[in-house]
Amino acid sequence: MARSRSRWTPPLYSLLLSVVILGPLLGPGYLLLRDAVSTPRSYFTDSAWGIADAAARAVPQDAAIAALSTVFDGGLVVKAILLLALWLTGWGAAVMARTALPTAPLPALLVASTVAVWNPYVAERLLQGHWSLLVGYAALPWTVVAALAVRQGRSWWALAVCLAAAGLTPTGALLAATIALVVLALPGGARRGLRVVGALGLAAVASAPWLAATAVSGNGVEQADPAGWAAFAARAEPGLGTLGSLAGLGGIWNSDAVPGSRTGIFALMGTVLLLTVVAFGVRPLIRRRGNPVIVGLGVVALLAIAVPALAATGPGLAMARALGETVPGAGLLRDSQKWVALAMPIYALAAAAAFSRRHRPNPVQPTALSAVQRTRFGSAVAIVALLIALPDLAWGVGNSLRPVTYPASWQAVATELDGAAGDVAVLPAGMFRRFPYSGTAPVLDPAPRMLPLDVLQTGELIVAGGTVRGEGKRATDVQNAVLAGESADTIARMGVGWVLVENTTPGELGESERTLNPLDVVYSDEQLTLYRVPNPMIVESRPATVVVAAHLAWAILLLGGLAVGLLGRIRVRRTHQP
Template structure:
């Protein structure tokens, strides 16, 4: 009973600890209200407009995220839905790290908690929360689970099994190693038998679900796809690439049928979105410390002081203490290989974005975004530092055992004599002739100093970044929209797209705080809202793909004729009156329109004799792609049910 109780604690405590860290970060969001911070826009209800499906003028950067919210917000409040996804993502990231290090390293519970801390409580999470990239964090959360699922694909290989060999990180129970270093599950009936077909289906389905969850945004799909391809190995490359493509099919399909892929991105975005050096750190140091986002305003206060350098030194010290142990060969070549792959991936995730921020790197990136369709997805290079986190988690967990092993080895040599094997040797791992057991701690048992080291490492990772707590010092909080938004949405009952004033895509509302926020109109209103896609970054403007939206905005700001608005397919104009921004000579145009509704915050105008644009030809195809992605998302549940039924019939 005692062993079973300990096993339950090992399983549940990392999950509970990850939930605790998540709640410490997101506590201000738990009150009723909506997330409205920079790029994060949650609304009570979203609509399945063409733009939400990726068929607007701009590139489908928020697909299938917007389509999912449009579908589910008909049955659940959209603000609550975003909160649930965000909380689930942060929790899953931390718990996934614990499961990953337990599977690949066999480390005890305290080491798993250190890995969880590193993955949840770090500058990358803080900066992406402040930038409003809640959906990107779902891709971040999927990385440890994707690595784990891809690793377990190696257990599906039909290969001759070699016996387990002892090592510092014993493989999980029920697994063995084949001649090529592939880990393979044991079965009691036949140690050379392949796993049951139902188990193989379930493993592939688990990877499919991980990739689909990461694919809530295009960047998340790319991050998880890189992990899956590198970890799963070449023998499974075709299958993994197929799943990665299916997980990305909503935005791939929308990009293909809308023709946006043929348009080059603005090369000015490369410099604007390049990784940034933080105080007392070069760019490579900022990236190695999991920071360096391009927006200097979207950072916790601690990252603007020398604490940024202290936090980076402490983080890298924890990582470096465990790196040798993670890279060391053990009795399972398959696990060793995967751990080394994740270490190489971590190094590349730091070095390559750092190189991309140098003058030669910027030149290469500018050529890519101009000449290669879709390469604009790569311009925010700091996002890719997320790929370092699984490797960092392994190192942090292994660091907890470093000094403990050294102390035990010295004690063994000193007490047993020079002619006796040390604890780390092969001889010490087996019983001697008299039947005495090895002094080596059993797999999963914490060495004497491991809990103390774990507490020390958790403190080193959290204290320099204490302002990540409580919604990053209150910057991330729930807000309430004025009732005028729902009133205006209910009055839009005719054809035509919607133009908005003032010009630009960002707003500063009295209820949204001091940080600029994306205009909520595209998600709040029931028809397509024209947006230029132009982004003000570091004092410059990066142009977007919305050519028609730019034409309409210029027409309004210069006081053009209403007939031209109608010809361009604009049926409505919404004036947001409680935010600063350019209005130009728009009063001349508005005087030609019919005022439908007015409140202190919003005024709605209708354009007469509008010529609505025809519906996109391939809308049904894009909807089908979203449905396929959703099916992929629930694939693990379906496979688990099938596997359970198959086992029941087998027995």
């Protein structure tokens, strides 16, 4: 009975935490907050494949959503994936603790789940709109469990699923691959060399979509804007400094994407509460220093905190800029705080270890039962402390995660463009918007995911009052031409067949009226105005066969691994049936 309770309580508890966090978002509507954009339907554009002008950052995420939204509502898909990610984070932390610490009782497993789900990293990435990064974060504890199974000579299917799921984004792929390779490369277990090579192969397939897209489009060879390293460096929170903020799993670069409780001195108190719970388990883990996996995860956690802290210093920024100038694709590393996710597995294990002393009732020594009760009480206190440390993570991170409803104008414009030729230029200039229906935070323009044609995007970001240059050279040229009031023939020769003006958001319009006045208005209302550019030059799409093949390989790795695991479980159950 106790074993059954230990197996089913953690997933139910993790699901409860996830619903408490995402509550407001689970109603009707769409996620539209900073970098997060969900739409009723997405399309297989060059941008979705990652072979447009800008770097392949949302690959294979956008193509996967485009595929799923042909059957299901795209907003529902994104919300389901996000809920699943948070649920699996907590459940995975409990399974990892039970696997690595066999004596961990149920209360200890619940503490591990709470540490993994209820922390500043989750809150800040939700507020920044990095829902797909949280899928990679969720994969980390499961990756530890799967890699431990491989070390014991068991099946590889679980590791394949973990790496593929994390590979929904490039960062997630790198996070999970790092954990997998560390666990598999450590001494002990079966066939050390073979398992490392196998993990590298699986990681390559999981990363194939963005690697292929980068190779085909050539965007990965562009130097990252030097201004981006300082703009995206980890940030010190009140009373903590950069190192303390990172140790508390906080410190995201955007000071606006932070829960209210982390903007004042309470950030110090919350961090102390979190680190106290973790610290109680450090000594029990040190006693297990003969276990190379625990040692390896501890070293990874220290580096995941120390390196981003060093990267935020003057010498660190200078080294980062030099890296960006010499290493293709190094811009992927510039949001250094996101790598703090690698500390989560050892934090969860330490929290569980603090309450993992096994007490056996003894009728001769009745105090043994009180020791069990003290462990349960201590676990409950730890969980309450973790919840208090970040009270406004509840209910949509202080009700910031609220679904929005798009005006019908978007669907009308999408219908108008269906099957048309030419790319779409958008006004006002820039990639971020403030619509009346999107709240006060800036949001990514939904047009690229809402419309069936490629929408030209410069990739330029406004960060902390400064500008970080994007990779979209052609999009920048088109934007400059429209703002300068160039003729319709000029932008038609640049491959533009349509200009969409988003009327309800502020932004730079320049002399665009001179470009727009001669054009035919195809659709217009209070929200959107769509202009047709006559005789656009059709820009040949880059060859995407290898990119499509890479996406298919990733999907097969994910779905094939799940199928193998499911069939294996069915076979085992049939074998054990009388």
